[in-house]
Amino acid sequence: MEQNKLGLKENWKQFTLLVLVNVMVGGMVGLERTVVPLIGTEEFKIQSNVVVFSFIIAFGVVKAFTNLISGVLADRYTRKKVLVLGWIIGLPVPFLLAYAPSWNWILFANVLLGVSQGLAWSMTVNMKIDLVGKKSRGLAMGLNEAAGYGAVGLTALLTGYLALHYGLRPQPFYVGIAYTIIGLLLSIFVIRDTRRYAELEAHQIQKTTSGEQSHKPNLWWIFKETSFKNKNLFSISQAGLINNLNDGMSWGVFPLLFISLGVGLEGVGWIKAVYPVVWGVGQIVTGPLADKWGRKPLIVWGMFVQVLGHIVIGLELFNPLIAGLIGSVLLGLGTAMVYPALLAAVSDAAHPSWRASSLGVYRFWRDMGYAIGALIAGIVGAFFGLIWAVHIAGIITLFSGIIVWIRMKETIEKKE
Template identity: 55%
Template sequence: MNATAEATGTGRGIELGLRQNAAQFTLLVVVNALVGGMLGQERTVLPLLGKQEFGLTAYTAGLSFILAFGIAKAATNYFAGAWMDRFGRKPVLVAGWLIAVPVPFMLIWAPSWTWIIVANVLLGVSQGLTWSTTVVMKIDLVGPARRGLAMGFNEAAGYGAVAVTALATGYLAETYGLRPEPFFLGIAFAALGLGLSTLVVRETREHARLEAAGHVARADGKHDHLHGELSNGQVFVQTSFKEPALSSASQAGLVNNLNDGLAWGLFPILFAAAGLSVGKIGILAALYPAVWGVGQLFTGAMSDRWGRKWLIASGMWLQALALGLIALADSFPVWAVAAVLLGAGTAMVYPTLLASIGDVAHPAWRARSVGVYRLWRDGGFAVGALLAGIVADLLGVHAAVWAVAVLTAISGLVVALRMYETHHRPVMAEQEVASDE
């Protein structure tokens, strides 16, 4: 048994570290890829389905499925953190997959747009439970030294699967039509995800308790007042508004998903209006999350070596630049370059924001802080759907893209001015890196 585990009495055979928990960590990477695939089945097809099969002409109405998804996922993220602390990680993960099972069938058989909205409420709840849980479980397993790398793997798997599925569904839609074939992938993902989560995934809550027992304070005294147990209300206030790093990460997460909601809901329509085929739209819809996904394999580890703050600020500014290029362009090659830049900027931000939450939040209430952060981050889908839809209806799609680009640049400035560097390598973390290597 690990000496620290023995001293704390947290359980026989429980150790922190990527190498020590490689099998479960890898399994959770696979599970999160399946979670991403459930989201990816909609990225290319659903905006076109609303326009072509259900006759939606107003942008706000067409984005209503993203609004429903964003509100459901954001709210579920908040409760997921508290439920993970109360009931354990695995029950929450399994519940999320059970809720996902009917979604692809509803998308296939939907006789009206209302069915699509209800399906996206279920998808949002499912994603809030499953994705939040895989994030927290990986943080539990690896300990403090490799959080950035862990989040890089987690988000790379999820958004890599979004990209591959978006590309595959674009091909299927062009070959066979918008329904039902593209959504057969979702049926397979749900079955595999539920089976693996029920039969093979193991509980990780004791790993968090082990880390809490050996938690080392920062030498500079930052966030000493956050040690120990906090109430749910205190966690919400600290993560949302009061603690500079946590609140800076929360607003950046919201704006990041605001522009992702724009990409999901309006980009396919923008590209179709320019005369691109469904296949080419599928390539563009896949390119952005593909670069985002693969890039996180590197950016998460980079943040462990170089720090979080400036990677986040620079990533937000790169996203703003990419959005401006999309608004200016009118051809496939330029849009492809912009999609790569947008994916690269998002890759710099996404795992690093999660790692920064893990840096600051005490293990005793980390799951709840992650839940609050993800409440704000995925609330960006809802804010983005409303903002982009209203601006697009009033001023056009290009104006909506410009508006989101400006907000993204401002968000990066907030991080630069308010956030402090959160990454801290105490003695315990240095020893863990050495043992992993």
């Protein structure tokens, strides 16, 4: 029967629906990219960078811990139930962002958004990996992340446009109401659970790069294996953290930095949109390349391309708008190279019997990068100026790429 076969071609209908769901998931993050930092400084008159960036810190920490348990929940219940729960928790978010009477309500909205994203985005990843099997993981992750981050960028651009013409609130957040309703309805009525596909693959595979592990270990064993015991998984986890450190930094810093440099709100919207759109669309190409060329080359060189993006922005080689656009293109391109390769590499290294939990641990470390990046940016910006937050992120990214270069071994056997 078709439903018992692994592969993208065999399961393209469900795969396509999951891609559509992830468009809605990504769009929910895009709601905040351009407008929310400006709400903090202009509407609530917050002077401290750390306080302004606190909504990113709240989002990142909550999403990270939710990622950690999402795999366990998926294995204990079903992928679909966890996906639906994520949407239910996310329903109040656009209303809170649109009408919050104080900054604390914005923070609460980001706690809910972090839980919602940790459950819903994690499940779209796990469900696609379940469906396609090992042959097309890079392609599957490229399409998944392209849909999500493409929606992040386009929504950031759209909210910037709406804010320019209608004000910072509430109109830019009406888009999010549509996302939550469509995403929830699709998840309830058309998405089918995929755990049986993971069970099918588990019967076919006895050994991964982390060794033979056909039984289901506990979460603490998986946490240690993914975080530091396995050299490949450690290299992948730290690279994921630094990637989202860059994103967390740019999320908070770029709107305030470029406004201070004289770039208008529409220009900031374009800068904020270019990064995730290039990141998203680029993965349609880099995902399959991760299957063809291997995971490691894309991860290493993707990190170095991101460093180049920091250099262009940090050294102010052009006028602010041009530097922001070129730097964001380079950051997006580098992240597009890295993102699907990292997810595919985790899936290579972890046995299907505990892969969902290992992906949850990886995504825990990756999304802690949001909080760490925003916190570092706030502290560095307060003492040395926002441009130094860009410099520091570039230096950290360079070291992260070198770690992958030295410590990681390729996780797939490339055919000659």
